Amino acid sequence: MKDIDEIAVNTIRFLAVDAVEKAKSGHPGLPMGAAAAAYTLWTRFLKHCPADPNWTDRDRFILSAGHGSMLVYALLHLFGYELSLEEIKNFRQWGSRTPGHPEFGYTPGVETTTGPLGQGFANAVGMAMAERRLAAEFNRPGYPLIDHHTYTLAGDGCMMEGISSEAASLAGHHRLGKLICLYDDNEITIDGSTELTFTEDVGKRFAAYGWQVLTVDDGNRIDQVEEAITEAKKDLARPSLIMVRTRIGCGAPAKEGTAGVHGAPLGSDEVAATKQNLDWPLDPAFHVPREVYDHFAAYRQSCEEKKQKWDVLFEKYRKEYPEEATKWERWFSGEVPPEIASDSRLRDFGEDPDATRASSGKVMQILTEYLPNLFGGSADLAASTKTTLKDKDEFQSASPGGSNIHFGVREHAMGAVLSGIMLHGGLRPFGSTFLVFFDYMKPAVRLAAMMGLPVIYIYTHDSIAVGEDGPTHQPVEQLAHLRSTPNMHVLRPADGKETAVAWRHALQRRCGPTALVCSRQKLPQLEGTGEKAFKGGYIISGEQPEEPDLILIASGSEVSLALQAREALEQKGFKVRVVSMVSRELFLAQDPAYREKVLPAAVKCRLVIEAAHPLGWESFAGPWGAVIGIDDFGASAPGPKVMEKYGFRVEAVVEKAEELLSSD
Numbered sequence: 001m002k003d004i005d006e007i008a009v010n011t012i013r014f015l016a017v018d019a020v021e022k023a024k025s026g027h028p029g030l031p032m033g034a035a036a037a038a039y040t041l042w043t044r045f046l047k048h049c050p051a052d053p054n055w056t057d058r059d060r061f062i063l064s065a066g067h068g069s070m071l072v073y074a075l076l077h078l079f080g081y082e083l084s085l086e087e088i089k090n091f092r093q094w095g096s097r098t099p100g101h102p103e104f105g106y107t108p109g110v111e112t113t114t115g116p117l118g119q120g121f122a123n124a125v126g127m128a129m130a131e132r133r134l135a136a137e138f139n140r141p142g143y144p145l146i147d148h149h150t151y152t153l154a155g156d157g158c159m160m161e162g163i164s165s166e167a168a169s170l171a172g173h174h175r176l177g178k179l180i181c182l183y184d185d186n187e188i189t190i191d192g193s194t195e196l197t198f199t200e201d202v203g204k205r206f207a208a209y210g211w212q213v214l215t216v217d218d219g220n221r222i223d224q225v226e227e228a229i230t231e232a233k234k235d236l237a238r239p240s241l242i243m244v245r246t247r248i249g250c251g252a253p254a255k256e257g258t259a260g261v262h263g264a265p266l267g268s269d270e271v272a273a274t275k276q277n278l279d280w281p282l283d284p285a286f287h288v289p290r291e292v293y294d295h296f297a298a299y300r301q302s303c304e305e306k307k308q309k310w311d312v313l314f315e316k317y318r319k320e321y322p323e324e325a326t327k328w329e330r331w332f333s334g335e336v337p338p339e340i341a342s343d344s345r346l347r348d349f350g351e352d353p354d355a356t357r358a359s360s361g362k363v364m365q366i367l368t369e370y371l372p373n374l375f376g377g378s379a380d381l382a383a384s385t386k387t388t389l390k391d392k393d394e395f396q397s398a399s400p401g402g403s404n405i406h407f408g409v410r411e412h413a414m415g416a417v418l419s420g421i422m423l424h425g426g427l428r429p430f431g432s433t434f435l436v437f438f439d440y441m442k443p444a445v446r447l448a449a450m451m452g453l454p455v456i457y458i459y460t461h462d463s464i465a466v467g468e469d470g471p472t473h474q475p476v477e478q479l480a481h482l483r484s485t486p487n488m489h490v491l492r493p494a495d496g497k498e499t500a501v502a503w504r505h506a507l508q509r510r511c512g513p514t515a516l517v518c519s520r521q522k523l524p525q526l527e528g529t530g531e532k533a534f535k536g537g538y539i540i541s542g543e544q545p546e547e548p549d550l551i552l553i554a555s556g557s558e559v560s561l562a563l564q565a566r567e568a569l570e571q572k573g574f575k576v577r578v579v580s581m582v583s584r585e586l587f588l589a590q591d592p593a594y595r596e597k598v599l600p601a602a603v604k605c606r607l608v609i610e611a612a613h614p615l616g617w618e619s620f621a622g623p624w625g626a627v628i629g630i631d632d633f634g635a636s637a638p639g640p641k642v643m644e645k646y647g648f649r650v651e652a653v654v655e656k657a658e659e660l661l662s663s664d
């Protein structure tokens with residue numbers, strides 16, 4: 001007679017097997033191999049509430065090996081989350097809540113989008129950092145309002161990806177004791193055995209990062225897994241890696257332990273053989289024994305009791321600490337205090353030229369007064385990106401209430417950690433580096449945009465004007481790349497006032513990330529900039545006539561150049577308009593009448609000026625217009641010289657403009 005645990009574990013296995021079989025695609029191997037370990041975690045340890053999947057103090061569970069999505073869907077279904085058996089049967093189908101890889105926002109209980117290996121692991125590090133920061137802020141003696149663990153399940157692929165090294169190193173440094181990773185150590189990836197490529201000692205590697213490393217010899221042994229997780233939880237000074245030895249496709253007689261079961265249906269014969277092997281009824285598919293539902297219902301009951309206790313605790317806290325409770329609500333609401341809009345300091349940047357990165361730094365000092373939950377930093381470039389919050393502490397294990405994060409030279413992990421912080425809730429994360437190093441964090445930024453997370457990226461040193469550091473440090477194609485990322489807002493302000501608007505926009509945005517792209521070099525403070533920048537593009541000079549001879553369209557550091565060129569052209573008798581295009585996406589979101597007013601269709605003569613790759617500007621320039629951009633990698637020389645050589649000087653703009661005007 002099998003015990004209920006074994007029947008429950010097999011239920012998870014066969015839900016995965018049958019779902020993949022029906023979809024004719026998917027990854028049965030991981031759910032079959034890791035079912036017992038995940039089941040142990042979820043039933044014996046995980047603090048969560050199926051009736052309230054967003055409960056703030058729930059433990060987080062992240063399936064970093066996202067291809068094993070059926071593992072988490074099966075658990076969510078059995079625990080009574082809003083995920084019916086019908087949804088499981090519709091695995092990977094159009095409109096189902098069971099997409100191929102877990103997607104944040106689609107399935108209740110899915111904490112983040114995973115699939116690109118290693119990202120979930122790094123998100124988990126961010127969540128554990130958020131937990132620590134918020135615990136320091138809100139917990140009071142007898143009121144552990146924030147006191148949860150972050151668990152992640154990662155595979156060989158996650159461990160191989162560089163991002164997990166960056167993130168694990170950061171987690172070890174921060175001594176994130178409430179972070180626990182179950183490593184599905186099955187020694188198989190797509191191409192075959194890890195003997196082919198991955199022969200390092202992962203345990204020693206993590207030990208060197210400062211992790212506690214534990215081993216489970218047989219991942220099917222619930223008692224062993226239970227013991228290891230108990231041990232992991234005891235160590236609050238180190239994150240824990242539990243190396244769980246498993247067999248991919250466990251139970252499949254011909255395929256267990258082979259790469260063949262990683263990412264393909266078992267096939268009907270092997271399904272039948274597996275069911276026979278594990279003493280499971282061949283029919284019906286998607287069989288869930290009644291006693292298994294009852295078994296999970298009992299766990300669900302105890303989960304919900306924990307949540308109810310927490311609710312009572314919070315109500316007591318509200319009485320004893322009313323100010324903190326109000327603050328809690330403010331922090332978790334994500335709202336931006338409306339008073340920011342009338343703060344005169346965000347409108348007055350004096351007359352002295354300044355780099356927009358410096359203006360951004362000044363703006364941040366003001367914003368943090370309104371939003372003390374700003375939490376972020378830089379990948380070892382804080383002095384250059386100007387993102388240090390001056391009155392705030394550093395976030396370190398000895399100062400968990402700090403707001404300034406040193407990410408170290410780990411852009412990729414920074415990107416995913418920021419998303420993890422945002423996903424956790426309660427904080428407004430930001431991160432910064434040079435624009436050219438966006439390349440190093442791109443995969444994480446893509447996922448943030450996909451998930452609709454309002455993370456803020458500050459990318460400085462935004463063009464070839466960087467100068468002496470040369471082509472390796474001079475971004476060219478990055479702007480086009482960022483702008484082509486769906487759901488990304490990119491703002492490249494021209495002066496202090498536009499920078500303040502850009503920040504306000506980024507903070508107000510709730511449904512996706514914003515990149516603030518700032519100059520290294522000083523830029524003049526311009527007349528006519530300010531609130532209009534919220535529209536993304538606006539007339540900064542030459543409102544009249546309604547149909548000028550020429551429109552110059554520029555962003556960021558090139559706006560002042562466009563204004564100078566305008567003066568020269570006006571002296572030559574041309575009527576010229578300058579449009580500051582701080583954000584193409586925001587401008588394109590305006591109504592057609594507004595866009596027509598700024599860029600009348602009748603004005604064919606248009607010249608776009610931006611010190612970046614011209615891709616994407618063609619439609620703004622139109623068939624008769626032109627773009628002054630850059631289509632190679634820049635050069636090593638002082639910034640003004642590089643800009644001049646690449647045609648970012650008044651005479652070159654005037655010359656090009658006259659060419660257009662004469663061919664009109």
Ligand SMILES: Cc1ncc(C[n+]2csc(CCOP(=O)(O)OP(=O)(O)O)c2C)c(N)n1
Nearest residue numbers: 030115116117155156157158188189190262
């Ligand atoms: C960044 C990234 N590269 C490649 C892939 C494609 N891929 C999906 S699973 C996988 C192998 C993962 O092996 P492992 O983590 O051991 O999973 P298991 O075979 O145990 O299911 C690969 C290469 C991916 N999802 N993400």
